[in-house]
Amino acid sequence: MHLTKEEEKILNGEKGEVMERLFRLLVRLGDIYGADKMIPVGSVQVAGVSYKSIGDPGTEFLEDIASKGAKVKVLTYLNPAGMDLENWEKLGFPKDFAKNQLRIMKAFKNMGIVVTSTCTPYLAGNLPRFREHIAWSESSAVSFSNSVIGARTNREGGPSALAAAICGVTPNYGLHLWEKRQPTVKIKVDVDLNFNSDFGALGYYVGKQVKNKIPYFTGIKDANTDQLKALGAAMAASGAVALYHIKDLTPEADLVKKDNLETLSVGKNEIKETYDKLNTGKNPDIVIFGCPHASLREISAIAERLEGKRLKKPVWVCTSRMIKEAAERMGYNEIIARAGGSIVADTCMVVSPIEEMGYKTTGVNSGKAANYLPGFCKQEVCFANIDDLLEGQL
Amino acid sequence: MKGRIISPGKVEGKAIVSTEPIGFYGGIDIETGIVIEKGHPLEGKSVKDKILVFPYGKGSTVGSYVIYGIKKNNVAPAGIVNKETETIVATGVILAGIPCVDQIDIEKIKDGDNVYLDADKGIIKIQSV
Numbered sequence: 001m002h003l004t005k006e007e008e009k010i011l012n013g014e015k016g017e018v019m020e021r022l023f024r025l026l027v028r029l030g031d032i033y034g035a036d037k038m039i040p041v042g043s044v045q046v047a048g049v050s051y052k053s054i055g056d057p058g059t060e061f062l063e064d065i066a067s068k069g070a071k072v073k074v075l076t077y078l079n080p081a082g083m084d085l086e087n088w089e090k091l092g093f094p095k096d097f098a099k100n101q102l103r104i105m106k107a108f109k110n111m112g113i114v115v116t117s118t119c120t121p122y123l124a125g126n127l128p129r130f131r132e133h134i135a136w137s138e139s140s141a142v143s144f145s146n147s148v149i150g151a152r153t154n155r156e157g158g159p160s161a162l163a164a165a166i167c168g169v170t171p172n173y174g175l176h177l178w179e180k181r182q183p184t185v186k187i188k189v190d191v192d193l194n195f196n197s198d199f200g201a202l203g204y205y206v207g208k209q210v211k212n213k214i215p216y217f218t219g220i221k222d223a224n225t226d227q228l229k230a231l232g233a234a235m236a237a238s239g240a241v242a243l244y245h246i247k248d249l250t251p252e253a254d255l256v257k258k259d260n261l262e263t264l265s266v267g268k269n270e271i272k273e274t275y276d277k278l279n280t281g282k283n284p285d286i287v288i289f290g291c292p293h294a295s296l297r298e299i300s301a302i303a304e305r306l307e308g309k310r311l312k313k314p315v316w317v318c319t320s321r322m323i324k325e326a327a328e329r330m331g332y333n334e335i336i337a338r339a340g341g342s343i344v345a346d347t348c349m350v351v352s353p354i355e356e357m358g359y360k361t362t363g364v365n366s367g368k369a370a371n372y373l374p375g376f377c378k379q380e381v382c383f384a385n386i387d388d389l390l391e392g393q394l
Numbered sequence: 395m396k397g398r399i400i401s402p403g404k405v406e407g408k409a410i411v412s413t414e415p416i417g418f419y420g421g422i423d424i425e426t427g428i429v430i431e432k433g434h435p436l437e438g439k440s441v442k443d444k445i446l447v448f449p450y451g452k453g454s455t456v457g458s459y460v461i462y463g464i465k466k467n468n469v470a471p472a473g474i475v476n477k478e479t480e481t482i483v484a485t486g487v488i489l490a491g492i493p494c495v496d497q498i499d500i501e502k503i504k505d506g507d508n509v510y511l512d513a514d515k516g517i518i519k520i521q522s523v
Contacts, residue, residue, distance in 0.1 A: 029484060056466075079456075158485075160481060212452070238452075372454075
């Protein structure tokens with residue numbers, strides 16, 4: 001890989017120990033994946049924020065970097081933390097967990113990272129432009145920015161994204177290159193998709209089948225950004241899909257080459273099978289929406305259904321601090337609270353310790369959450385659409 | 395067999411082979427090194443001190459920290475062999491210092507084989523049991 005004189009200096013340790021260590025990681029990755037050079041990034045999004053995910057080893061790693069005075073060079077946002085950073089005590093998050101989580105947040109803040117913890121940075125003030133090079137790590141946000149916005153990022157590991165933030169560059173390979181953004185499999189969708197959970201089921205099914213390929217979808221007539229977020233998140237979780245194209249809907253779909261691709265068909269049966277497969281339990285103890293973080297439109301839909309109702313069992317809506325603020329002004333939070341539900345900001349069900357909070361069965365409308373909850377939170381899962389889930393809690 | 399060097403080092407150990415991809419986050423317990431993903435072919439098995447063989451990584455990008463974490467907790471595999479190592483696993487093994495090579499025809503490695511991994515040169519040698 002070609003390095004500039006300035007970059008050579010970083011490798012020689014002239015910019016300090018932390019820069020040298022992190023830049024070395026980027027150079028190693030660049031060499032492995034055949035990058036020709038480093039390219040500047042417009043923004044970064046760092047995963048590996050919850051204490052539950054990174055544990056003591058990760059916490060010490062971050063504190064070490066922060067204590068040596070490392071600062072980020074570009075706008076950098078964070079993935080969800082393991083708890084609501086303001087309202088954790090009231091929601092019942094364990095105290096010792098909170099103590100460690102706050103250590104992590106402090107280390108990030110000292111590095112100059114915006115301590116907005118969300119898996120939907122694009123809804124909360126970190127929005128890349130078409131063809132902008134970025135280094136993001138949250139797998140659903142990578143999928144959204146690559147596919148729906150047409151920005152360019154690889155699936156960064158938490159530490160490689162942090163390295164890109166502190167060095168301001170990323171190696172030029174993979175999805176930064178136009179020829180690597182071409183579809184490698186065609187998905188023919190022949191079923192009506194109505195609920196966001198239908199898009200989650202489609203994503204879960206396709207991710208399992210195509211693993212790390214780049215799908216080109218046909219037959220999806222319409223989808224809003226909430227539905228595309230659900231689709232991409234599920235595909236990134238059950239497989240490793242970092243980019244997809246949809247005929248007539250996503251910005252690069254008209255531009256890519258899509259001849260002679262292997263074709264996979266998805267119909268009513270595949271979607272039904274996926275719902276059946278993801279349903280491992282019934283009668284949820286808690287229903288959690290907002291994986292990825294709920295948009296204002298999704299919160300308004302929940303508020304509309306809960307207006308004047310009374311919940312028998314808890315309902316959480318996970319979102320970013322910014323969207324929570326907007327929902328507050330619209331009175332949605334109050335409607336949901338009056339029904340007995342909670343708006344939970346900064347965190348989500350997958351990275352929070354819900355199994356330690358006494359919950360055994362969780363209801364979700366997210367294919368991504370349904371994928372992770374059994375392994376990571378030891379939960380039985382009810383996977384259904386918003387109407388059925390809310391009906392069950394009343 | 396010769397592959398691509400992902401992270402250097404020389405190790406020897408028994409192979410634990412997964413034909414399915416592995417997502418380290420939510421797939422492997424950071425304290426015990428045991429595979430916890432429901433329905434995964436390696437569910438319930440420990441990767442500690444083994445040569446972990448799988449096609450490629452999948453799932454969450456937090457996986458890099460889980461690889462780093464299992465190394466710090468002394469429950470990491472001795473080495474990793476992939477068909478194709480993607481960024482998440484590469485970042486994790488480089489940071490953790492776990493020897494790793496990819497572009498290996500992993501179908502030739504069987505569960506329980508003795509594997510000698512020289513990731514300084516990108517070479518692996520298999521001794522069937």
